[in-house]
Amino acid sequence: MTELLTRAYSPGGFRKQGHALIDQLADYLEDVNRLPANPYATPEESLERFRQILDRRTTPHDVFAEVIAESVHLHHPEYMGHQVVPPAPVAALSDLVSSLLNTGMAVFEMGRPGTAMEKLVIERFASLLGLAPTADGFLTSGGSLANLTALLCARAKHGPADRPCLLVSEHAHYCIERAVRVMGWGEEGIIHLPTDAELRVRVDQVRPLIEQARQEGRTPIALVGSACTTATGTFDPLEELGQVATNYGLWFHVDGAHGAAVRLSPQHRHLVRGLERADSVTLDFHKMLMVPAITTGLFFRDGKDAYRTFHQRAEYLLTEGIDEDWSNIAKRSFECTKRMLSLRVFTLLSAYGPQVFQDYVDGVANLGSELARLIRQQPDLELFMQPDINIVCFRFVHVSLPAISRDGVNEMIRDRLTRSGQTYIVQTRINGQVYLRCTLTNPFTTVGNLEKMLLKVASIGHDLTALRYRIG
Ligand SMILES: Cc1ncc(COP(=O)(O)O)c(C=O)c1O
Missing domain, CATH: 1.20.1340 (dopa decarboxylase, N-terminal domain)
Structure with missing residues (x-):
């Protein structure tokens, strides 16, 4: 040695x-x-x-x-800034244990505690999400991968199809479109659903689009709901979308990477009414559930579907013939070796119980409402919409700032804020216009912090507007 x-x-x-x-x-x-x-x-x-x-x-x-x-x-x-939670320190300690033991999670005999904890975490969260007792699932590495896995499952369940496609909001996360490309469905594999002024899918437009696609010889396989959208935090009407999916025999997937967690809060669960209708649900624990990135749950209403996506032989790892071999998780997930993701969630659950997640969701959602209230009080700021939860979009619109200059000025506000290092907010485009975007992920943010951030935005905005006048 x-x-x-x-x-x-x-x-x-x-x-x-x-x-x-x-x-x-x-x-x-x-x-x-x-x-x-x-x-x-x-x-x-x-x-x-x-x-x-x-x-x-x-x-x-x-x-x-x-x-x-x-x-x-x-x-x-x-x-x-972005939708990543400040992790509870105990969840970070769990990572140290996981990294040092490094047991992998492909098969039970290598990752016994991690596998057992993963089953329990999935069971508890399936129940907290209000899914049927038949539900099952697993943890995987990120919402993007979970969404792809769910859609691969929808495709596998449907079987061979002519010109397959799915329907999803035009404002859904880009990973859905990427999944369509990965599946080789091409440009025509995605039908973008139109939305209303708050960017919610217009349910009345879904049926005609499904029927039109069928008339064109395409095969709609899945309908995807966003809970919520990334840019504006808008929740699609899941109950109604689920009903349409049932009527047309489509797989109903809910991308709840950010917002499915609101199901844990009696105050906010109305936002995901109908979640239980979903054939599959993605939930990122690292967005609203206090654990480090990346930790994602993929849930299936019918637990057997969890085995459908990657059903294949791997003699050296997996035994043949046991279809629901729950303890050899690599049968279901894309990953072979995987971190002990379950430990992060398990430690929080066992130390504090589910109430801690409810407290978190309520805390940050209420901060979203507070920020919206403050923005409405400022004549130079324009709120995009009353936030559903903790994502708030707004922009600086001084009366003497012509509409044509607004995008540039808001981009510069964000740039100056970023360079100042004092605060971290991001920006997005909604209907082609630049908005400043805040995701309130820190439950210790105060109304005072929100006011301070808005003051900085307004003050930079006023400087830039004045400068514009001096330049002419
Ligand atoms: C709605 C939604 N889906 C999927 C994703 C992708 O998740 P991940 O970054 O965990 O891959 C995001 C990330 O922002 C999201 O907001």
């Missing part, structure tokens, strides 16, 4: 580094409010900084310090 290898695997060294790391991260959590929410750097600056660290060979402690300092701080109350 070389001295180097002995050092790399030393339990004593691990103990020392581990204690130091926990202190470092706990200090970080305590002090995060004092850091800039989004330390700004260009890709080249970042690359150079880390190249220097690598070249001078430094301790793990110093590397961790640099990573912490350079990262976007999701635990900062002015983080209002």
